[in-house]
Amino acid sequence: MASESINQLHFLLIPLLAPGHTIPMIDIAKLLAQRSNVKVTIVTTPINAIRYSPTLQDHINSGLPVRFLELPFPAAEAGLPEGCESADALPGLHLLPNFSVAVDMLQERLEQRFDSLEPRPSCIISDKYMLWTADTAIKYQIPRIIFDGMSCFKQVCTHYLYASKVLDDLPDSEPFVLPGLPDRIEITRAQLPPEFNPSPFASPEHLEKVREIESKASLNYGIVINSFEELEQEYVNELKKLKGGKVWCLGPLSLSNNNDLSKTLRGNSTSSIDDHHCLKFLDSKKPKSVIYACFGSSSQVIPAQLIELGLGLEGSNHPFIWVIRAGDRAKELEEWMTQNGFEERIKNRGLIIRDWAPQLLILSHPSIGGFLTHCGWNSILEGVSAGIPLITWPQFAEQFLNEKLVVEVLRIGVSVGAKVMVHWGEEDRFGVTVKSEEVKKAIEKVMVDGIEGNERRKRVKKLGMKANKAIEDGSSSYLNLSLLIHDVTQLAKIKLNF
Ligand code: UDP
16 A cells, blocks of 8 residues: 655756756756755756756755756757757757757657656656657656746736737737736737747747647646746736646746855856956946846847947946857957957946856846846846846847836836847848947936936835745745645655555
């Protein structure tokens, strides 16, 4: 007869191999491993394990039961260059389909190792785009919970857009009111995510499959979200209603990195800068005077548009840190910076970081006064957690919806005025869409003293305090993690008694 006691829960975390998806799941792993009787295994590949190991090291050193399970990545078999194990390492977007093939091949590799995992996994938490994990969960008869890296606001918007006919025959650029929401928000189809606004690298069939798996209770027990209830309570409540209560907001996940070392090492990649240099620059500036500009890990902004951003930063007259990703076309921008004299002109006022910045470390510095962001959900939460007003410049995916939440619902940011989604692979289609003057104006609006700016700063500071409170013992995100662990324990008991 089966015993009723569960000695140790074992969570198998399976992130999508892209920094914006892997980084928050590593944070979840750390939070879970800090709870008693919980072991965590993060499924990844050798090069990703090297990249993210430093992030986990302090937890491993202090004896917490969290580790990586490395599965060999079939790069060559899928026609990818050797060593290309993360979406941001792809030499070109034409290789995305090959990358998906390689990711799918990980299923067999994981299942070959499954029986050797000790104790037997109690639960899978996998990125919602790792579709094969639903089959694996069924095969091994364990619950699968999805990690959705987007806000509750986005999920509620998407639900009601599917349910309504508002988009029928609507021209791309005609504003309409998002249906079913407690707030009145106007948007255009050209700003909607690929589910409603076709993109070359997100096939409708694939998106439909994601949706189908997400909506079947037999394939998906619930959703873990990187958000906190106090940020978007009405939308959390609504999503819970839509999902039968199984929604756990555990964030802001970045706050699990609570010392300078873990902030520096998080998602660490090769960078042109060491953290001391960065801190020295920030230390030399006045409190709340510096703009931090970063477009996340995977935006592919064209050089002509980046030049407008550079000129906008320069024209704002504020000190700034600007993160530029290396890539195919970085050379064009570098040439412009040298030949046009940009780097020379801004040398005492601007710091350029090539490729990867210690974002959390930078945002937590008292000199930062504004964050110019592409509106990736992680970045928004990180800005909010640091209590910093945002300058919003959405690019792709659900980022325009994130901008609406920030600018119109929470009123903690100012938009540069981008009008159309620039899908991955379509960066050249629209050319320059935001001019330097617009960037400069938005920065000035955020940084200026005066009632509007001060009120905005007060609102985001208050939200930042709530964010930090949410993860404390006994507060909302902390309790949600306890509830999640409780649920998984109950499920494991039912299985034992079956
Ligand atoms: N990030 C970082 N340094 C960089 C670029 C990105 O630390 O130079 C981190 C950032 O803190 C965030 C994640 O990478 O946690 C990016 O996620 P987000 O959702 O903002 O954007 P994405 O990269 O998915 O578009």
